[in-house]
Amino acid sequence: MKYKLLFWVLTTPLFLWSQNQISGIVKDDANGETIPFATVMVKDTDTGTMGNSDGYFSLFNVPEGSTQLQISHVGYKTLYYTLDEATAMPIEVRLTALATELGEVVLTHHQNKILNVEQGVSKVVMATNQLKLLPNVGEVDVFRSLQLLPGVSATNENSSGLFVRGGTPDQNLVLLDGMTVYKVDHFFGFFSAFNTNAIKEIQLYKGAFPAKYGGRTSSVVDLMGKTGSFEKIGGQFGINLLSANGFLEIPLHDKWSISMAGRRSYTDIMESPLFNSISDNLLDSDAPATLTNAEIQQVEPDFYFYDWNTKLSYRPSSKDLISLSTYSGKDYLDESRILNRIITPPQTAAITIAGAIDEFTNWGNNGASLKWSRQWDSKWYTSLLMAGSEYFSNYDRQIGFLVTRDGEPEPIQDFNTQIIEDNKVEELKASIDTEYAYNGKHKIGFGASYTQNHIDYSNVRDEDTIILERSQQAHYLAAYLSDTWVPTEKLNIEMGLRASYYNLTNDFLLAPRFSMRYQLSPKTQLKAAYGKHYQFTNRIINDNITEGSRDFWMLAETDIIPISEADLYVLGISYETQGWLFDIEGYYKYLSGLSEFSQQFRRTNGNGEAQLFFFGTGITKGLEFLIQKKSGAYTGWISYTLAQVRNTFPELNYGASFPALHDQLHELKWVQNYELGRWNFSSTFTYGSGKPYSEPQGQYSIDLLNGDGLGFVDVGSKNGSRLPAYHRLDVAAMYRFPLGKRIQSEVALSVFNLYNRKNVWYYEYDFNQSPVLVTQINYLGTTPNLSFNLKF
């Protein structure tokens, strides 16, 4: 009895707090789709909260009587909602997407058109419904848009992966409805693998991410697929010079909804100038070194990509949502070609070289997730997830040729060689996440997950020469506890602890996370964060610089590949007015357990597979600046990043530290968007200082014991030279017009690299020539694209 009395005494203040609590859900006005992570504030105060991933929110300490709420989300008009005593809970708030009406010019304040960086430390939210306003080269692209943010590199035309704060793309956890996606590239990285039509929300954590996330050392990209409307049929169709895409959402009775999104390039059926321009730039069709005298029949590569998203949602009650999401995407490239040449030497019979190169590459992702989420009451929220995903990459190159002399029955040379590289990553995951809004001061989160990874990799030459062959399976258990604590209206602290067990190394690891925001003044906010991160699945960098991705995934395992670790420290300050945001964040990150793979640079004392791997540490540090004009007819931002990434591998570069391949001291991005009636004009300018590369410094020969010499190239310092600076300007214009009463149409013209800057991708060295022949390989030149979209 006395315990009950004590409990009542202790908890009475909490109940008193919660007397001023409201709860609700935020939805899209157009189709009833829930809007995740909307900001709900009591107008003109610092009292506020953020909705959860299913749109539900709970707000404490709401003043009694008539009160105005300010509800906002990036890409939507800010809504003011008046509460009074008669308002029934939970409330339903509907936001209207920006620029949904033809000719509308948005002039209101308190809204973010494309980008929102205010919701947390090192966290960015982008509006997928506005990404089409940005210039693009062929496809509206989620990841290319994220690359316009400070701290994310935008100078990698051959990779849509994100280099976040000195990290590499494999260090990013990419989730699509809870499924882990291991490779995000379409078309050799020119586009990302995600169809923007199927994505509802993009959240990017550039580090120190919440304790709920783990398994990566750099960032988290959490993509939420569209649930699909429960209210009305809707859809979109689009076509551009590379691909066609479509999206359809169909409500089934009252409680079911299905959405489907598909995209496929038509370049294998009908070539377009855009495809030819990009493929010529990206695909290297040089002859192999052994066949330099042979003539290769130039054949246009046969290429296509597709992706397909579906989501079936069931809402058995207003508190429950069950959804089954699937994803499938693939790229296929056939670069096969024929070799044929007849040589007629003087005074001897003609020599015929006949053969073929069969070269096939395909890669992609498949996945499915089943999620049940329930808002038990205004305080409790739980979600259960089961997800499986698969990444595959296959490369098969066979070269065969026969050299014969006229009149001789036996061939002079019969040459056959084959390279097969296959990599497969499978992941099965089950997780539970719970949020408890204890009171206005504490929001507690806890959960657990189990992940099973299976990875196969084989690299075989000529059927029986195994360069590397691995099959690994790992089990990874994690649990976390977090608390969002608001001790005063000016201070917001998020702290968490993630505990993990990884069986292949038998390690139990603790990863603390901390972030805080302090309101120095009504307009100025101070930010700080720390995060410890571990990574168990590693992409091994294969040191092949021109053949696209030959990287592969392997699991950390005792005595082979270590677990990667990162310690990230962030300090920042922001200054915000109604229409402008000035934001600075500085960071320092120490990385250990970095891996690099080389087939040629072997240790002289190594044995077996172990001699192919090199391990090291890295330090990245930088400052990110963002100036954003958030609202009005003219919006945009300027982001500047000053950064440095240095790695130290004791057995590379004589043990001296060297800049990582993606090290870039300066990067500036200027994004502009202007609404003028039915027209929308936009531009992005990107500048990046030169990236490092290893440059041949000279030649040398080593004489054998009989005086014969073997020739070598002195590569010099690893990544010791710099490419020229990178810069380009992209522009786009879009015109909206109606087609009938229900259909809105858009025609857009965009020009990539308007002034045809010759940005250097890499240098190619032909050591068979004397003196050495150096060829500059450039990124894409001026490339226009036209697109047409319908929405109903």
Added chain:
Amino acid sequence: MKRFIFLLYCLPFFGCTEDNSLNDIDNFIVEGYLTNLEGIKQLRVKEVFDLNATSDPMQDITDAQIELVKAGEVFTLYYDENLAGYTNPNVYVDSGDIFGISVERNGRTASATTQVPMPTKDLGITPETIEIPEIKLEIGIQETLQQLMQNARFTVNWSNPDQLPHILIFELIQGEGPIFPENFPLPENIESLLRGFSLVSNPIITDTYTVPALSFPEYGEYRVYVYRVNQEYVDLFDTQKQDSRELIVAPSNVVNGLGIFTAMSGEVVTFRLSKPLP
């Protein structure tokens, strides 16, 4: 706002730079071979030459400070123009010895270590003598040459149960005139054989090596060294081709420099290519 501006002032102290600390201009090549049969067989220090050069200018460095260390004993080497390399006659090389080398030039010091492997065992050659008839242009010479290619072969054999890497070096001791007369129109297969045959073999892990007698340029007495070699020597052959697709540093056991410092241990056997008696 003042705090915001203060932070801007702090920026220079973050110190991000593009400095690439390693200077490669003064890099040099060490080329050192020690054998149990000849001591310091070859030890040269060379300069890296220009990437745009069309041939190796063969510029040896003659002023390097070189020390060899064996079991704590230090030997200073000097440059001998007659040998075109560095030497010291007091250095003896025995199987199992561990040697360290230090090469200093213009303030840059390169170093390496190597261990002399155990010597080759049970070395033999069969036959020890092959008689090659006089080669001249006459009817049936094609068939004669084909038969010689098939049947006149030396087989060098040794014990190698662990499949350790070996190389063979053939040397002419006493020449007795060319096998093929001048301007003799060599058949294609023999010409390619002579063109392709090197008097130093690539590293092999077998225990036999067969060589056609017609591969040798002259009648006379020859010797063949069969050396057991270290992995650092094998690696040279694995990576002798570089192109832009895999532009990497060639493997080297020389720290802070390029090249190779290696020891090998071998045995020698002689054979003879004889003319028919007049």
